[in-house]
Amino acid sequence: MATFERASPALKEILLRIYNAEKPIEVDHHLYEFGSVEYYIKSSASEPFTYLSISTPLLSQGVFLSYGLSPYTLQMVRDISIDALDIVEPPTDGYQLTLRLDFSKLPHDKESLKIITEVSSVQAVILSSQLKEMLQNVNSWDISQGMYKPIKLIYHPREPFYVIRQPQKIVAVFPMRFKDHSDVIIATSFFQELMDVGSSGKWAKVPHCNWSPIPPPELIGEPFEDLSTNGGFVSFDISSHHVEGKRLDKTVWSLLNFYAYVKHHVKCTRGFIQRRMRRRMDSLVQVLEKSMIEENGEIKKIKGNAGWKKMKKWMRLTSKSKMIKRRYHDFRKKMKRIRFRIKIHGFARFRRRWLTMPNFSSSMGYTQLKNNN
Amino acid sequence: MANPLKLYLTCIRNTLEAAMCLQNFPCQEVERHNKPEVELKTSPELLLNPVLICRNEAEKCLIETSINSLRISLKVKQADELENILAKKFLRFLSMRAEAFQVLRRKPVQGYDISFLITNYHCEEMQKQKLIDFIVQFMEDIDKEISELKMSVSTRGRLVASEFLKQFL
Numbered sequence: 001m002a003t004f005e006r007a008s009p010a011l012k013e014i015l016l017r018i019y020n021a022e023k024p025i026e027v028d029h030h031l032y033e034f035g036s037v038e039y040y041i042k043s044s045a046s047e048p049f050t051y052l053s054i055s056t057p058l059l060s061q062g063v064f065l066s067y068g069l070s071p072y073t074l075q076m077v078r079d080i081s082i083d084a085l086d087i088v089e090p091p092t093d094g095y096q097l098t099l100r101l102d103f104s105k106l107p108h109d110k111e112s113l114k115i116i117t118e119v120s121s122v123q124a125v126i127l128s129s130q131l132k133e134m135l136q137n138v139n140s141w142d143i144s145q146g147m148y149k150p151i152k153l154i155y156h157p158r159e160p161f162y163v164i165r166q167p168q169k170i171v172a173v174f175p176m177r178f179k180d181h182s183d184v185i186i187a188t189s190f191f192q193e194l195m196d197v198g199s200s201g202k203w204a205k206v207p208h209c210n211w212s213p214i215p216p217p218e219l220i221g222e223p224f225e226d227l228s229t230n231g232g233f234v235s236f237d238i239s240s241h242h243v244e245g246k247r248l249d250k251t252v253w254s255l256l257n258f259y260a261y262v263k264h265h266v267k268c269t270r271g272f273i274q275r276r277m278r279r280r281m282d283s284l285v286q287v288l289e290k291s292m293i294e295e296n297g298e299i300k301k302i303k304g305n306a307g308w309k310k311m312k313k314w315m316r317l318t319s320k321s322k323m324i325k326r327r328y329h330d331f332r333k334k335m336k337r338i339r340f341r342i343k344i345h346g347f348a349r350f351r352r353r354w355l356t357m358p359n360f361s362s363s364m365g366y367t368q369l370k371n372n373n
Numbered sequence: 374m375a376n377p378l379k380l381y382l383t384c385i386r387n388t389l390e391a392a393m394c395l396q397n398f399p400c401q402e403v404e405r406h407n408k409p410e411v412e413l414k415t416s417p418e419l420l421l422n423p424v425l426i427c428r429n430e431a432e433k434c435l436i437e438t439s440i441n442s443l444r445i446s447l448k449v450k451q452a453d454e455l456e457n458i459l460a461k462k463f464l465r466f467l468s469m470r471a472e473a474f475q476v477l478r479r480k481p482v483q484g485y486d487i488s489f490l491i492t493n494y495h496c497e498e499m500q501k502q503k504l505i506d507f508i509v510q511f512m513e514d515i516d517k518e519i520s521e522l523k524m525s526v527s528t529r530g531r532l533v534a535s536e537f538l539k540q541f542l
Contacts (some may be wrong), residue, residue, distance in 0.1 A: 182458045186526065189455055193530035199540060206538040242541055254540045265533045269526055273459070276525070277466045280518050285473050287510055291503030 004257055006121035011039055011052075015116050018043050019103045036157060036290065037123055040095060049102055051088070053095035054121050057154065058130060058321075069096060069126065076129040080118045081106075097126070128252045134163060135170055135252070150218055159259045160226060170238045172255050173216060176231030176262065183266050184230050188242050189205055189266055193232055208237040217334070234258070258361045378516075381428040382509050388436055389445070389505045395493040398441040409442030411433050412429050434512075435485065442492045444478070446485035447509060449515055459522045460486060463515070476504070487515075 010031050017026055024045045031039040036057045043050040075085060077097070084105040091098040101119065106112040118125075150162040150173070162173040176191075178184045197208040213232040215222075242251045252265065254261075296304040400406040400429040401416055410419045421438040449464070451457040464487045471477040476495055478488040489508065497506070 070508050182462065185454045186456050189526060190530040190534065193527065194534040194537070197531060197534045203535075203538055206541040208537075247541070254537070261537060265530070270528065272525070273462060273522060274466075276518075276522060277463050280514070281464075281467060281470065281473070284467075284514060286509060288476070288499075288507050291499040291507055293506060333482060 001356055003364060004260065006253070007038075007117045007125035008120050009041070011041070012120035013100075013122060014041055015050075015052075016113075019106070019112065019116060022153045024048065033123075034156075038095070040092065048104060049100050051092070051098060051100055052119070053092040053098045054122055054126070055095045056126060057157070058096075060128070067211065070130070070133060074288040076125055077122060080122070080125065083120065084115065097122075098238060109206075120141070121318060124253070124256075127256060128249065131163075131250055131252045131256065132243075135238065135248070150222065152222075156254050157245060161255075161258075162219060162222070166218075168239065170219060171216075171235050171314045173219060173233055173235045174258055175215070175227065175233055176227045176259075177229050178231050180232075182270075186269050187231050187262055190262065191232065194234075205241070207239070207242055210235045210237075275324050279351070379446065381426065381432070382432075382512065384426050384503055385434050385436075386509050388426065389443075389508060390501075391463070392436055392438040392443055392507065393496065393501055393538065394423070394489065395441055395443060395491070395496050397493050398492070407492060408440075409444075410439035411437050411442040411444045433485075435482070440461075441524040442490060445489040445491070447487050447512060447515075448484070449486045449519070451519075455523055456519055459526075460515075460519050461470070463519065463522070465499065476507075 010033070014029055014031075018041075018220075024047075027041055027043040027050070029041045031041070038055040040053040041050065042053075044223055044275075074097075078085065078087060078097070083102070083114070084102050085118065086100045086102075088098040089102050096131060099119070099122070106115055110309065131153065141193065146162055148306065150163055150164040152160050154160045159177070164171045164173065176187060178187060194209050195211055211232055211234050215227045216235060219233075221226060227259055238255075239250060241247075332371070397407070398410065398419065399421075400408045400413075402413075411482060413470060414420060423437040424470045425433060425435050427433040431448065432450045436442075437444045437446075449460050451460050464481070466475070467477065468479055468481065468487060471479045472538045476489050476491050478490045481488045489502065498503075
């Protein structure tokens with residue numbers, strides 16, 4: 001699924017094309033993804049560098065971003081490739097970040113593919129680094145009435161989620177909304193399984209998960225439109241254990257893609273239900289076919305795995321062929337009437353009786369017994 | 374088959390055996406028309422008393438008979454919200470493909486989940502006993518299928534939840 005992969009497939013393809021070209025090529029591409037992410041790739045034959053500009057809606061519009069991207073985010077981007085990648089200041093007009101790529105400095109082995117893939121995932125790096133900074137940075141959080149104020153983050157335009165700092169842990173709260181009532185029921189069943197699995201002994205190290213149909217008390221004071229949902233609220237308790245070392249990256253990416261994960265599961269479940277219903281319908285129709293009465297001493301043989309569609313087709317074909325026969329017969333009669341203009345009285349009867357071929361097969365399905373007397 | 378269910382299905386089977394005595398009867402209102410009288414209900418002398426068989430408050434079967442047609446309406450058990458949407462989806466799926474079943478009605482009678490309409494023509498084309506067997510088998514299969522679907526959805530949810538939580542380890 002594209003939303004679970006960090007790298008943008010279209011961006012990766014363009015960068016690979018530039019990298020693999022034998023001589024420098026002219027490229028001037030604008031890419032749009034997910035309705036709000038924009039990439040601008042520019043490469044010319046006269047210059048050895050490729051310029052990549054990115055514009056992405058950021059997670060939070062809070063105090064972090066008054067001066068553009070934070071130094072932590074810029075450092076995370078530079079760490080993708082220190083040799084081949086450089087940040088251009090100021091960025092291109094209308095974009096938040098412009099990178100200068102020098103493909104000649106990339107190694108000529110599989111490592112180059114890895115670096116190009118990481119460059120293609122620069123949008124994921126920017127957003128993940130923002131959330132990482134929030135999870136790691138405690139002092140700059142607002143405190144209101146002795147409680148830490150929840151921060152609203154927006155990864156997808158209509159699906160914000162909240163991160164709330166508490167003593168010993170960070171709580172991520174996801175208000176869930178679905179368009180269809182059946183999606184709500186399937187998702188609710190999933191959330192209950194998530195709670196059950198998370199609370200079992202085997203999964204003691206994972207963040208504690210909770211689902212409730214009403215907003216949690218930490219979100220008191222938030223706007224009403226953000227708290228009105230039909231799928232309830234899912235919250236994860238992230239402890240320091242989950243943000244240590246390499247786990248931080250995985251935790252952040254899982255939280256950012258939680259909505260997409262749930263929506264994907266609901267969609268797959270609906271497809272599964274549809275497939276099962278089709279299979280069951282075929283088996284039910286077969287039971288009914290057995291109740292059909294035998295005709296002309298022959299059992300109507302219908303293949304077991306053909307289903308009702310073939311039976312319908314067969315019935316349509318037989319009625320069509322009868323219609324064609326009738327129309328041919330009418331046409332023949334008309335032609336004869338036109339051709340035989342000379343009428344001889346009584347000849348038609350004579351012709352019907354003596355000049356037609358006898359029909360040896362009986363249409364009644366039985367042969368008349370000869371009278372032996 | 375559990376005992377209460379067996380009694381319920383036996384009662385329905387016996388009622389259908391008595392009710393499925395249909396004959397051709399042209400429409401009394403319109404010349405050269407032949408309509409299922411149980412649907413029109415214009416001539417009370419052609420209708421028999423409807424029979425309602427209830428297993429419990431949630432499950433019931435209504436059998437309405439007339440001289441040339443018979444209508445069977447079923448209300449299926451739905452214990453919770455998930456069973457409710459699964460039953461609704463499945464029965465709607467079958468109703469939309471009613472031509473495959475021939476005896477199935479496209480729209481269920483109000484207050485019920487699914488309805489069958491059997492006419493004298495169906496009784497001429499199909500064997501009566503096997504038709505009754507089909508109806509009873511259908512009822513059993515629907516219950517079984519909804520239970521299996523519910524279990525499958527829960528199992529899938531559990532597996533997907535495990536896969537999601539693995540990312541935090």
